[in-house]
Amino acid sequence: MSVSVEAPLAERIAAYATEVVRPLAPVMARGGERHARRLIAEAARRGLAGLLTPATYGGQEAGHVAFAQAVEAVARECASSAVIYDVHVSVASEPFAMLGDEEQKRRYLPRLASGEWLGAFALSEPGSGSDAASLRTRAVRDGDDYVLDGTKMWITNGGEADLYLVLARTGGPGARGISAFLVEAAWPGVRPSRPLRKLGLRGSSTAELVLESVRVPVANRIGPEGTGFRLAMAGLDSGRIGISAQATGIAQGALDAAVEQLRGLGADLPEPGLLDEAAAARLPAAAARLADMAVQVAAARAVTMHAAALADAGGPFTRDAAIAKLVSTDICVAVAHAAVEICAPASDADAHPAAVRLRDAKACQIYEGTNQIQRVVIARELLRA
Ligand code: CAA
DSSP: OOSOTTSOHHHHHHHIIIIIIHHHHHHHHHOSSOOHHHHHHHHHHTTOTTTTSOGGGTOOOOOHHHHHHHHHHHHHHOHHHHHHHHHHHTTTTHHHHHHSOHHHHHHHHHHHHTTSSOEEEEOOBTTBSSSGGGOOOEEEEETTEEEEEEEEEEEETTTTOSEEEEEEESSSSSGGGEEEEEEETTSTTEEEOSOOOOSSOTTSOEEEEEEEEEEEEGGGEESSTTOHHHHHHHHHHHHHHHHHHHHHHHHHHHHHHHHHHHHHHTOOOOOTTOOSHHHHHTSOHHHHHHHHHHHHHHHHHHHHHHHHHHHHHTSOOHHHHHHHHHHHHHHHHHHHHHHHHHHOOOTTTTTOHHHHHHHHHHHHTTTTSOHHHHHHHHHHHHHOO
8 A cells, every 4th residue: 555544645646546546457458357355355445434433433534525536536447346336435334334323333334344344225126216215125023133024126236245324114104214234245034136237337246136034123213113214215315425526437437538639639739829719710620529428517517515514514405415416417528428429439438538438427326216216306405395
């Protein structure tokens, strides 16, 4: 490790991104190999795996701005690594760091923050993605346990994680019938499928998770029965800042690829000091597009950091996290698309950094709430009495 755990956060983030994530990026883009545990263990060695976890439980308690900076830096190098890291630090850890009881926090948070364990978040199901409150996985009380049965879908880190934060139905239909549980992967009946194939993010595993008569101690229910949906939504508010940061990082990575391409071509720009109207008119179209891309990346970063700062200030940030996710993921796809056009990857199209960014970008508009769902969240927040 070239940077000590005592070094300033920005240095630790930069070292992690360049020394650990960058060399793995081509491997992750090909897919097939699994490096999530190593990525999280290395993040932990640099004091980065518990940025949203209180120091009492082994975390860094560094806040959402720091978290967003870390996710962006990782995503700039490799989006697959970023989603592995993002889910581990935010939705798999933060909800029970906020709302779990002392025993749950003492038992599990230090393992996640130290990188000993990898975390995952299991909300979606084959029949309920956007309409999360219609989930069907059941948790039936039996003495000191609940028995969980059902199928979870599209679980990031699924199949590799040691701990799943699972949402299951303990009561009637709708959001108030849902409770949250901490489920260890090693328990009998927890059966992840092999990773699902995806357009991009090929280095991150996404799995189906079958829960078959899984006995979960009552002590592993987070909060009272019926409060799981609110916990999931609060976790996703914060998670969406992470996805917004991931999108910003992917867009920055795509911009980097386009800049490198145009530098390599020795693009014909007006001489400095000659920026009169005629000179500006000679700005090559590709270079002008590059400037627009840089503006878009800056806008994505600004909305992300605004939401992160609101979260750190302790005020409401549901609306701003949804705005950030919507704006920066749309920007991410647009910038990645422009980078592909500028770089025009040909023979090595599949592995070209711009092509990888474009494939990876799309998922950001979908997971942790599609951008249509972000519009629902934003509109509801605006119209709330
Ligand atoms: N914070 C806290 N509580 C919240 C909340 C929030 N942001 N949003 C809603 N709630 C509460 C409400 O106050 C309400 O509580 P009460 O019952 O006590 O009144 C309850 O939750 C139900 O709220 P709604 O009536 O608004 O619920 P809804 O059924 O209309 O759905 C929704 C709202 C926003 C559409 C929600 O279903 C949603 O966000 N869907 C998208 C799901 C999603 O993002 N999935 C991501 C999967 S995880 C993932 O992708 C991770 C990964 O692997 C990368």
